[in-house]
Each structure stands twice: as structure tokens, then as C-alpha cells.
Amino acid sequence: MTPSQQVETTLFRALTVLRGVVTVYMLVLNILRWDELARPGVAAAAVVFMVCWAVFVSWAYDSPRRRTLGLYVADLAVALLMMLSTPLVQSDAMLDRHASTIPSFWVMAPVLAWAAGRPWAQAVGAAVLVSATDLSVRTDLGGNTWGNLFLLVLAAGVVGWTAEVLREAVEMRAAAERAAAVQQERTRLARAVHDGVLQVLTMVQRRGAEAGGDLAALGRVAGEQEAALRALVQHDARTLARDAPPPGGETDLMVALGRLHPGRVTVAGPGAPVLLPAQDAAELVAVVSACLDNVRAHVGEEARAWVFVEELGDEVLVSVRDEGAGIPSGRVEEAAREGRMGIRDSVCGRMTDLGGRAELTTGAGQGTEWELTLPRRRGTT
Numbered sequence: 001m002t003p004s005q006q007v008e009t010t011l012f013r014a015l016t017v018l019r020g021v022v023t024v025y026m027l028v029l030n031i032l033r034w035d036e037l038a039r040p041g042v043a044a045a046a047v048v049f050m051v052c053w054a055v056f057v058s059w060a061y062d063s064p065r066r067r068t069l070g071l072y073v074a075d076l077a078v079a080l081l082m083m084l085s086t087p088l089v090q091s092d093a094m095l096d097r098h099a100s101t102i103p104s105f106w107v108m109a110p111v112l113a114w115a116a117g118r119p120w121a122q123a124v125g126a127a128v129l130v131s132a133t134d135l136s137v138r139t140d141l142g143g144n145t146w147g148n149l150f151l152l153v154l155a156a157g158v159v160g161w162t163a164e165v166l167r168e169a170v171e172m173r174a175a176a177e178r179a180a181a182v183q184q185e186r187t188r189l190a191r192a193v194h195d196g197v198l199q200v201l202t203m204v205q206r207r208g209a210e211a212g213g214d215l216a217a218l219g220r221v222a223g224e225q226e227a228a229l230r231a232l233v234q235h236d237a238r239t240l241a242r243d244a245p246p247p248g249g250e251t252d253l254m255v256a257l258g259r260l261h262p263g264r265v266t267v268a269g270p271g272a273p274v275l276l277p278a279q280d281a282a283e284l285v286a287v288v289s290a291c292l293d294n295v296r297a298h299v300g301e302e303a304r305a306w307v308f309v310e311e312l313g314d315e316v317l318v319s320v321r322d323e324g325a326g327i328p329s330g331r332v333e334e335a336a337r338e339g340r341m342g343i344r345d346s347v348c349g350r351m352t353d354l355g356g357r358a359e360l361t362t363g364a365g366q367g368t369e370w371e372l373t374l375p376r377r378r379g380t381t
Contacts, residue, residue, distance in 0.1 A: 002355035002375065003174040004167040005064040011116040011163060012061040019109040023054045026106040033099070038091040046085055046102055053078050054109070064375065067117055068314060076114065076126050079107040083130070086137045098145060101137060111156050120160025127156035175279065178353070201225055251281035253316065257307055260289055264302065269309030274316060276376070283354055284318065284374055290346035291320040291370050299324035320370040326362045347372075 030037075030047050037043045057075050060066045082103040087095065089102055101107075107130050115123035131149040138145060201222045208219020252273040260267070276284070288307060295305045299322055308319040347370065351358040356374040 003170040007166045007170050008117050015112055016058040019054050019058055022105045026104050029104055036091055036094055037089055039089050043089045072114055075110040079110040080133050083133045112159055115156045115160035116163050120164055123156040123160035127153040249278040250275045251278045253281050256281055256285045265305045267307045283350055287347055287350045288320055295322045314376050316374045318372040322368050324367055326366045326368055
């Protein structure tokens with residue numbers, strides 16, 4: 001679960017409590033005025049349905065995977081339908097005195113759900129739609145009605161905007177924590193490399209130069225590798241932050257993937273741009289690049305590979321396939337025991353950090369296929 005999804009989940013769990021309170025209020029209110037209702041049987045069916053819906057939708061909102069646009073629309077549609085049932089259920093006397101609708105304050109929960117999980121402008125739109133429906137079932141408009149509707153629209157805007165700010169803040173904090181962790185790990189590795197590998201390369205360079213001949217060439221290569229490795233371990237977090245894509249920006253995933261090993265890699269996907277937050281797109285491209293590096297290393301420099309991109313609602317699926325002989329059973333676990341962590345860290349680890357998942361399908365003689373699934377963050381198309 002991504003940091004922004006954790007924020008949303010916390011908001012929805014708070015909303016579950018609020019939904020329970022307004023559901024109890026709706027239930028008690030209709031029981032107290034039961035004798036005044038024109039069609040108590042229809043009212044009873046509506047009340048039972050609202051209670052059941054409140055239980056179901058609270059469960060559904062608790063998981064990021066279930067928080068699809070269809071769920072939000074259905075939640076709002078139920079609220080509108082319950083409001084429209086008011087003239088069919090209430091007596092003329094209740095309508096004349098501007099009695100509360102059948103759902104009463106129950107309708108605020110769907111609006112606040114939009115505020116918690118959708119862009120704030122959409123939440124305001126949902127509040128306006130609920131308000132217009134409320135006005136349509138009134139025979140006359142009083143001051144309390146206008147006041148309640150104003151507060152509903154205001155709450156939708158404030159809660160929606162606050163939720164967006166919280167999501168951005170936790171994403172920025174998570175990015176800062178990742179950068180700090182990267183710098184800490186670089187510092188630790190720099191000490192280890194300096195105490196071991198760099199000293200050995202320096203010695204090989206010096207001894208090779210002294211010996212001459214083929215060893216001199218080996219010394220020159222060792223010197224080049226020593227310089228490159230030293231530059232790598234000295235590459236600090238400020239440089240990482242400078243080179244990182246700006247937070248909040250978007251990148252077309254298809255364009256970014258098209259730059260990977262042109263000529264040997266075929267990239268296919270939707271005709272329209274596949275827009276992702278720039279940081280997510282950069283990490284996903286890095287995962288695909290790691291998969292393609294494995295193809296080059298284990299299948300051959302000229303091996304063909306295919307990258308397929310699909311948009312699955314709130315998820316983006318990237319498949320990477322090759323024409324190799326596949327990975328024999330148990331080879332991945334053996335590589336991990338040997339300390340070779342390319343699959344675990346460069347592929348699976350990165351996808352886990354993004355809140356996604358990586359699934360490997362392979363076997364001797366059947367090639368290799370990675371399926372990389374990345375959930376879309378709120379605010380992206």
C-alpha cells in the first residue's frame with residue numbers, strides 16, 4: 001500500500017465511524033415519526049436498505065483495490081435515490097413543514113467519501129448534485145435548508161482539499177525518507193568498497209603498470225574501473241535529488257519505455273499517452289530496464305524482447321517477455337543464496353516500494369515473462 005493509499009484508508013475508517021453515527025440518526029429519526037409516514041412499508045424497505053448499504057460500502061471502501069470510480073458512483077446514486085423516495089413516503093403534512101428527507105444527514109457520508117478519495121472538485125460536484133436533489137423534493141424552501149446545503153458543499157470542498165494536501169505531504173515525506181535511506185546505504189557501501197575493492201583495484205593498476213605487457217593493459221582497465229566505482233560511491237543524495245523528476249509532474253510511460261534499447265526491444269501499448277506521476281514512471285522504467293538487462297546477460301546481446309503496456313482501470317500492467325530458454329526451476333532461489341539480488345531488489349523490491357507487485361512466469365524452454373502491476377495514484381488519469 002502506497003503512503004497516499006494509507007492516508008485514504010485512515011480517512012475512510014474515520015468516515016466509517018461517521019457513517020455509523022448518521023445511520024443510527026436516520027434510523028431513530030424515521031422510527032420517531034413512523035406514524036406520520038404515508039407509506040410506512042416503503043419507508044421500512046428504504047431504511048433497511050440504507051442500513052445494509054452502509055455496512056457493505058464501509059467494507060468496500062476499506063481496501064484500495066475496491067475503491068474504484070464505480071463504487072463512488074454507486075454510493076452517490078444510492079443517496080440520490082433515497083432522497084428522491086421522500087415524496088413517495090412522507091405525508092403532505094410532513095412535506096409542508098419541510099421535514100427532513102428519508103435519509104436525512106445519511107447523504108453526507110457518500111459526499112465525504114468523494115472528498116476523501118477523489119479530487120476535491122469532484123467532491124464539490126457530488127455535494128452540488130446532492131443539494132440539487134434535495135431542493136427538487138421540497139415543496140417550499142426555508143432558511144435551514146439553504147444553510148444545510150451550504151455546509152454540505154463547504155465540507156466537501158474543505159475535506160477534499162485537505163485530503164489532497166495530506167496525500168501530497170506523505171508522498172513527499174516518503175520520497176525524502178527514501179532519499180535519506182539511499183544516502184545512508186551509499187555511505188555504508190562507500191566505506192566497505194573503499195576498504196576493499198578500491199584498494200585492490202588501485203594495487204592491480206600499480207602492479208600492472210610496473211610489470212608492463214599484458215598486465216599493463218589489465219592495470220589500465222583496473223584504473224578505469226576504480227575511477228568509475230569511486231565516482232559512483234561518491235554520488236550523494238543532493239545529486240539524486242537534483243536529477244529526480246519533480247514531484248507532482250507526469251510522464252508518458254510509453255515515451256519513456258520507447259527509449260530503452262531501441263532496435264532490440266519492441267514496445268506496444270495504448271495509442272493514447274499513459275500518464276503516471278514522474279517518480280512512479282521513472283521507477284517503473286528502471287524495473288523494466290533491469291528485466292531487459294537480465295535478457296542481455298542471460299539470453300544474449302542481440303536477444304529480442306517485447307514490452308507490452310495495458311491500462312486496467314486503476315492499475316497499469318507492464319509485461320516484459322523474451323525469447324530465451326527460460327530460467328530453470330530453483331535458479332532464482334539459488335542466485336539469492338549466492339548474494340545475487342537483481343531479481344529480489346531491482347525488480348521485486350522496487351515494485352513493492354511502489355505499492356505494486358512483480359510476478360515471474362518462466363521455465364526451462366519456455367522463455368521468461370515478467371508482469372509488473374502498478375496502482376495509479378490519485379489525481380492521475
